[in-house]
Amino acid sequence: MVGYALGCRMRIAVVVNSLKMGGMERVACSLSDAFAKQGHDTHLIYFKDRKVEIKPSNSEVKLHLFNLQKWVLWSGIGCVWMILCRLLNIFFRKSFSIFFAYAEARAFAYKLKKLEQKTGQFDLIIFRGQGTFTHVWPLKDKRFVFVCESTQNKEHFGKSSRHMYSLLFSERRMVCVSEGAKRTLVDLLDSFSISCTSVLTISNPNDYAHILRESVTLTPDVSYHEKPYILGLGRLVPGKNFPLLIDAYCFARQHYGLKQDLVLVGEGKEKEKIKSKIKALGLEECVFLKGQQSNPFPWYKQADLFVLSSKSEGLGMVLIEALACGTRVVATNCPGGVGDIMLGSLSGFLAEQTPESLAQKMMLALEQAPTPNLEADIAKALEQFDEEYIAKKYCDAYLT
Template sequence: MKVAVVVSCLKLGGMERVAVNLADAFAHSGHDSHLMYLKDRKKQIQPRNEAVSLHLFDLKKWVLMTGIGALWFVMCKLLNVLFRKTFPHFFAYAQAIAFRYKLRQLEKKDGRFDLIIFRGQGTFGQIWPMRDKRFVFVCESVQNKNLYAGLSKWIFSSLYENRNVVCVSEGSKASFLDLTKEHQIHCNKVVKISNPNDYQMIRQDALQPIKAELFPPRPYILSLGRLVPLKNISLLIQAYHYARHHFGLEQDLVIVGEGKDREQLEKKVAELGLTQYVFFKGAQSNPFPWYKQADLFVLSSKSEGLGMVLIEALACGVKVVSTDCPGGVRDIMQGKLIQFLAEQNASSLAEKIHLALEPSPNKPLKDDIDKALINFDQEFIVKQYRQEFIL
């Protein structure tokens, strides 16, 4: 099978890592795998499997090189003033033409693709006017059905009407079906297929050393992800403060990731008198040693399409705690793992952190964790794509 995975860019982010993982997974299973990215930005990640072919489709540059395209760019900017958040949607009319041209050129050279998978609304939103039965749009997160206010029905209908849609968890699928019901959208197919993981690679990478200048001086609890409101790191900091004062928690808190909330979070740490216990380590290209050497991994998000960081932590043999947020965490936190789901408040999250670190006969057994991980194995995910979309 000849398959392409398409992503907006190759920055160091969760969705981008999943796109790379999926391209690697198809190659690992013996398929002719290609990874396309649509913006010429610095490549911070790329496929590990040498069999994956990498292609840059620099759509915006191609559009702006034409006089008509440059004029359309200006028009879209003006329309965005009148209709907020719509620039990408209008500009996609031009980018879809560019994508169609680039795709045809590539297929003339290398042959026709059997399946083309777009990861994330920010990716397929760039080419939505193009119609092709081979296209699959992957929804990575919980949907906000009124995201575009009065234009929501029009925009969501143009994105999803008569499309093949994959949701990465039962929670994200329920959210998506609620959106389609709200706006009376008919899709060709809506299925749940989770994100793939190469557990052998994860465990190998986890054995790499952390740079001496970055390594925490004491045992630590780990948080890993973008420092943005959705990830709710401020709640984790409050819970950590609560756990130190009420349960005598001794571990430091290490926060790996970067984002616009960092300065605000550092101020909060200082206000709570935690500066000597909480450490911000920035984004790390190889996060797996940080999981491996942690005493506990904590996810504090307000919502998660799936919660890949929980899967990665479990694969590294680390205990996990998570907020019981909308989306996919309950796809992962099953069996005895359910006891480590917290309400979205500081005291509940602190109690679950304390519970996870305390010796207890009710801790998850290896079988519980293996059952949680098997549904996210790369070979299983590739098999699901073949069953659903290749006749």
């Protein structure tokens, strides 16, 4: 790209699979807001025509729905292609989206062309998450940047992994949201001899002023927890490992006399399993499921402690958000980006993935008084995820 200079207005598109309430979707909105605040003509494109649960706070960001699957199925051959892709998926593990993308990519190119006829050509197009850029991988465009939000699993596609990952990553401009996520991508690329155009680490942006405002915004239609509590927040899915948090909480009550309740905010396919575990441990009177919340920040703000119990994290945005709300944090020392956040004295609150270790760190965080070194390390950790800094990194990397 040529002609970029500080203060120059560029046209940027951020692309995400949907606008449901989720970590990746919130980051896509935050990144769009960050570019708009810097004066860029910013557009947010999403693929799934489902209820919009979250959107950018900046009214200057334009939203566009590209319903690729519907566009493909409207053509008679698109239905035939979907059936064929379903059959191929039987023989090639998790390959449906890869094969179906041959049709979806054509739909995306068509809709992008139509949009650019109205708005002008985009200078940079950023796809957030592998589930997003999988829809368009057949397209080769120098303006495209693919962002990996999580760690990579080299066996994801089974015996076809080398070929599938080559289709996704070969000659792409890649961004990883943490050094930990980058290490897993580079390892995958080396293992399969895949060459990327570039692999950079650019983290996720945060609007700290917005977070602080929202953290004290209590809506009358939401019943907040009245007793002191420890918070777990995220999708109720295996990777977030909420059963470990419940086991650690139970251990801390039994061995350390922990008094706070445990509050879990989120929805997901493990909800019934988690309910059963709570009942089996006899914790119904002190562990509470609060469901999905449109504004999570007051839940951070009012918590005595936030705990991340994940098996792996591309970055760990919930830790950043909790720290920004002034809440103490504990996290499992899992693969990915948690180590990018828990720096210096914060590393003392990293636990092994066992109930005993996590319980010990929870009690340490609750009982230890804040120190100047800890406050300085928190400020340093937050600084690297500031929205203006992240927006500038993208512009410096791709608009010069």
